[in-house]
Amino acid sequence: MPWNVNDRLVNRSICSNSYYILCRKKLRSVPFAAKMAKILSDPNRRFLFYTICFCFFTTGVLTLSVHKSSPPCNYSDSGPVKPSIPLISFLERVQETALRSLGDSNFDPKLYVDLSLKFNLSTTEEAFDKLPRSANGSVSARDLQSFIASYLGDAGSDMVIIQPVDFMPEPPGFLPKVENPVVRAWALEVHSLWKNLSRKVADGVKESPELHTLLPLPSPFIIPGSRFREVYYWDSYWVIRGLLASKMHQTAKGVVQNLISLIDKYGYVLNGARAYYNNRSQPPLLSSMVLDIYLRTNDLEFVKKSLPSLVKEHGFWNSGIHKVTIQDAQACTHTLNRYYAMWNKPRPESSTIDKESASKLLNASEKEQFYRQVASTAESGWDFSTRWMRDPSDLTTLATTSILPVDLNAYILKMELDIAFLARIVGEEHTAEVFLEASQARKKAIGSIFWNAKMGQWLDYRLTSSHTCETVHRWGAQNQNEKIFASNFMPLWIELFNSDGPMVKKVMKSFQDSGLLRAAGIATSLTESGQQWDFPNGWAPLQHMIVEGLLRSGSKEAMSLAEDIAVRWIRTSYAAYKKTGTIHEKYDVEACGKIGGGGEYVPQTGFGWTNGVLLAFLEEFGWPHDRKIDCH
Ligand SMILES: *[C@@H]1O[C@H](CO)[C@@H](O)[C@H](O)[C@H]1NC(C)=O
Ligand SMILES: *[C@@H]1O[C@H](CO)[C@@H](O)[C@H](O)[C@H]1NC(C)=O
Ligand SMILES: *[C@@H]1O[C@H](CO)[C@@H](O)[C@H](O)[C@H]1NC(C)=O
Ligand SMILES: *[C@@H]1O[C@H](CO)[C@@H](O)[C@H](O)[C@H]1NC(C)=O
Ligand SMILES: *[C@@H]1O[C@H](CO)[C@@H](O)[C@H](O)[C@H]1NC(C)=O
Secondary structure, three states: OOOOHHHHHHHHHHHHHHHHHHHHHHHHOOOOHHHHHHHHOOHHHHHHHHHHHHHHHHHHHHHHHHOOOOOOOOOOOOOOOOOOOHHHHHHHHHHHHHHHHHOOOOOOHHHHHOOEEOOOHHHHHHHHHOOOEOOOOOEOHHHHHHHHHHHEEOOOOOEEEOOOOOOOOOOOOOOOOEOOHHHHHHHHHHHHHHHHHEEEEOHHHHHOHHHOOEOOOOOOEEOOEOOEOOOEOOHHHHHHHHHHHOOOHHHHHHHHHHHHHHHHHHOOOOOEOEHHHOOOOOOOOHHHHHHHHHHHHOOHHHHHHHHHHHHHHHHHHOOHHHEEEEEOOOOOEEEEEOOOOOOOOOOHHHHHHHHHHHOOOOOHHHHHHHHHHHHHHHHHOOOOOHHHEOOOOOHHHEOHHHEEOHHHHHHHHHHHHHHHHHHHHOOOHHHHHHHHHHHHHHHHHHHHHHEEOOOOEEOOEEOOOOOOOOOEEEOOHHHEOOOOEHHHHHHHHOHHHHOOHHHHHHHHHHHHHOOOEEOOEEOOEOOOOOOOOOOOEEOHHHHHHHHHHHHHOOOHHHHHHHHHHHHHHHHHHHHHHHHHOOOEOOEEOOOOOOEOOOOOOOOOEOOHHHHHHHHHHHHHHOEOOOOOOOOO
């Protein structure tokens, strides 16, 4: 364990002596100190106030002490640019040359950084440099294509398509509540898509990793599909939900083992299993994966093996630049987290696009700051969205690192609760206790910083200065982002919130009045920006978390709303499948059967997390004989 329980106890006793001074000192500096002083003149209220302050402060110190071995907070936006690994730099050159030589119609920059080398880098680079070039540096399409064919392996050729060992065409106990034969037949087709999406890393990658941007992984895995030909972090949670509905427990565990192997090597789960994804993570849902697999399999050994990695991942998120200290309206201090990529250059997989976007920025330091925001937005999973933009029409105003996001903090709260639960069942009482206390502190922080009682939603919080992490930010109501996003309802997914009856009632009313719920599901936002994480796109994971939150509340009204949303989503996916023959990564929720668009690449099919959510919804709600599957 990276923390020491005795230290924590020592710290707590220090806090209990100093909390009074701490709260007093902070109060003096806030504008409503006078008002507070009045409140504090009443002994009963005073007692209550100091009790609250004490409790907030100790949990804060506790969180600090849990991770005191974490790296120092010393990243900077404008520091020296560290070079990529030489292989990536070279493939980016090929990418740029390809854009110049082949033109930008149907150009996907990611394709080029997914190619592998057939010979060593110096031989390959030498051949590339010898290609005849025109005055403007372009290579003829023919020369380039012939170079690529001779020296580089196709994208995806370093993976092997496999049949998962636990795949059965119709597994016993598959979706028992789906009675309608048409829906059942379709569900079996969706189930069979796991075969299309199953891969393992080719032996060549393990033998010569320096020739591949694909990272070696120990177990077979499921890819999302199309241009996403490798494992992705947060996608894997819904892939696993689907695999569990498909009774593919072994494959599901393999997916987790792969992600854990990344934690072992890098200290966190990468955005995806590619060398070029190594400077950012993605919404952290590993603990949810471990928990859900455990709940289906009762495999305690699996939990025991996974737990240390979960604790390590919590340390990654809850330290350094991802961690922000903020003082609430009562002058009590909280710790919350943000997305912050360790990268300030174009994303290699979208390098030509990022450079184009940055071209209107004037100098190198502005560009670096923009690239940092782009990579941090990719870390958020919501790339791109007006949620992160100061000006909804201008991508260069991305300000993701200056935002405390509701969903990220809900995921980390869930991580803390999951770790506490998993630690308890394997008998690690101390870990359980520490993480339970950390979760209580975070629950309070979410209530103080994000909750907006008037709107009945949790709102992202905009930090007014973001460049240093030593600063203690001061909460101000005007810094809550009152725009409507599906993420404003994400805490409902967490039991601590969905078990609170009156709160569920209020949030549900707010959700129904929000305008997000459309004919074919929940829209990502209300802003039509052309970005893919905005209106009118709906994404499977967002449907799933809100539906599951409503469902778990146990309120009859909420459960029926949950089913209504799930039915809309299943119908639209079915209609689009019949029309196009495939499952999509996103849908247009304005009308049943419409597929989504927008963003920096053409819409993708396959599709891991959509398949997973469909199977999870069908498992949960079933489909009665007499309910029609067609759009009305
Ligand atoms: C690359 O391969 C060539 C030809 O096989 C060999 O001569 C050269 O030493 C290799 N370079 C490196 C850096 O391994
Ligand atoms: C570069 O030069 C080639 C050959 O002279 C020409 O066909 C191409 O259009 C030029 N590209 C640009 C971007 O100027
Ligand atoms: C990206 O990550 C690598 C390896 O984890 C690290 O060495 C490098 O400094 C990071 N790059 C930046 C720009 O922070
Ligand atoms: C870059 O441009 C910004 C905005 O115009 C300016 O504030 C900053 O000083 C410039 N930085 C350098 C290094 O020139
Ligand atoms: C899945 O794979 C099968 C067999 O290779 C193929 O016939 C089918 O078209 C694929 N389905 C999709 C949606 O790609």
